[in-house]
Amino acid sequence: MKIAHLILAHAAPAQLSKLISALEYRDAWFFVHLDRKADIEAFSFLKGRERVMLIPDRVDVGWGAYSIVEATLRGFRTIVNSGIDFDYLNLLSGADYPLQSPSDIHDFFARNTGKNFMEYYSVRNEWTEAIPRLTEYHLTDYNFPGKYLVQKWMNRLLPTRSMPEGLEPVGRSQWMSLTLDAVRYVLEYLDGHPMVTKFFKLTWAPDEIIFQTILYNSPFRSSLVNDNLRYIDWSKGQASPKVLAEEDLERMWASGKLFARKFDLARFPEVLGEVDRKIQDHHYK
Template sequence: MNKIYIITVHKNPKQLKRLIEKLDDDKSQFYIHVDLKVNINLFLDEIQNSSVCFIEERVNCIWGDFSQVLATINLLKSATLKNDCNSRIFFLSGQDYPIKSLKDIDAYLQNNKGFEFISFDQVLFDKSNKLYINRVLNYALKRADAPKGFVYLEPILASGIKNFKLFIRYSLKGSIKFNDWSLFFRFKRGSIFKKHFKGSNWWSLNYETALKILKYVDLNKVALYRYYQYTSSSDEQFFHTILKELMLLDTSIKVKPALHFIDWEREGVELPVTFLKEDYHLLLQQPANILFARKFDNKVDEEILNLIDESIL
C-alpha cells in the first residue's frame, strides 16, 4: 500500500523536515500546504526531497475558519492527481509525529485496509446543546474582536432587533458578503444535510473514498461553500458530514476511530497539550491503533522527539 501524507504547516521548517524524514520510505509521497501568510522559501530551502510536493494553491489559513477546509481540499486535489487506488491518504499537521514504527504502521494499515480512520463526536446529536445551536442552527462570523473568535447570529426572520443590529454591524465590517444576505433572511438556517457530524480534523482515508468526497464537493460546491463559510470550526464538520452522507448509500465505506492521540483534557495548560519529554511514557503507552500524536514544538522541547525516535526505531 502506498502512503500519501497531506500536511498543513505554518511554522517550524526543521520540524517538518524531521517529520518527513521519519515517515519517508519507498512507498510514501508528501503534499505540503504552507500557509499563504508565511514565507514558503523558509520551507523550500530546508526541504529538498523528490517525495515532497509543495502545492501552489495556497490559502491564508485562519484558526476555526473555512480557509482550513479550502487548504485541505487543495491538498486532496493535488494528492489524487498522480496516485493510484492502492493508496491511503493521511491528513497531518506539521506539528504531528509518529509514535509507532513504520513497521507497526504498515502492519496496522494492512490489517485494517478496508477502513477509513476518522472520529465522530456525539455532541451534535443533542439539538439542545449550545455547540449544536451555534454550529448548526446559527451563523458564525470569524472575528478577532469576539469572545473565542466567533460572533453568532440567529436567522434574521426568527430573531429580534438586537440580532438584526448585529447583522447590519458585521455586514458593514465586511464579515457578511452582500451576495450572501439571502442566507440570513430566513426563519431557519438552510442546509443540504439532515444531520451534521463533527470530530477531530485529522483523519486517514482510502484513495477511492477521498475521490468520492471530492466528487461530492464538486457536485455541491456552491451550497457547501456558502453554508460552511458561516460555520464555526467547519474543518471539524465538513469532511465528517460529507462522509456520513456518502455512507447512507455506499455500504462499502467502513469507519474506525482516527489514528491520533491529542490531549484536550489536561488542566492548567494551553490546549491541546504541547507534549514535552515528561510525556514520553504517556505517548508510548498508547494502544496499537494510535499511530500519531499532536502536538509537538521543536522550539519548546525537541528532546521528546529524540526520545520517541530512540524508542520506535
C-alpha cells in the first residue's frame, strides 16, 4: 500500500519536519508544496531526507483564492508523473498530524482499497451558505488596485453565475484521501474542460468545492465515502478551525479519525508530545 502524502506548507519548518517523521514508513513518500512566499532556506533540511520531494514551480498561495487549487494540482501532477505506482494520495497541511501509527494508517487504506475519502455536501440543499461562492463573482485570485470595487460592479451588472458543464456542486473540507485513479481523473477532466477552471478562478475558496464536485459528477461517485478521516473542531464558528490543545485530546481519540488539525507546535508543543505517546502506547500493546 504505497501512499503519497501531499503536504501544503507555508511556515513552521520544525513542525513540518515532525509531521513527516510521524508518518515515515517503508511505503510512504512525501511531496511538499512550499508557498512561494516562504523562505526556502528555512526548509533546506528537506532536500536530504529520504522519499521527500519538493514540488517545483511554487505557487504564491492566497487565502480563499484559486491559487491553493493550483498548488494542489501541481502536487497532483508531480505525484502522477513520479513514476511510482501509488495507491493513495493523502492531502495534508503543515498544521495536520496523525492520530494513528503509520502502519495502522497504511492498513486502513489497504482494507478500504478503491474508496475515496472526502467531505461532500450538496451546496444547493445542505451546505447552502456556500451558494454565493458560486453565484457571485469573486476576484480573490487577482491582485490589482480597486479590485473590490470592480468585483462589486461585476455582481451588480453581470448575470448571476451558474455552474459550468451542468455540474452538481458539492463540497466542504478541502482535505481528502484519494486513489491515484481519482487524482488522474481530476487532472484529465480539468485539462479537457477549461471552462471549469475559468469558473472556479472566480469562486471564493474553490479548494473546498472543485475536487469533490468533479468526482461527484463522475464515474467515481460510487467510490466516494463522505468522511475526510480528519478530526477538525469548528465549534468556535470562526473562519479557521480551533488550534488543538491538551483539552481536546479525549475528543480527538474518541473520534476514531486518522488525522487531526490544526496544531501549533510553537504554542502547544505538549499536545503533539501527548499524541506521540498515545500512538506509541497503542501500537506496542
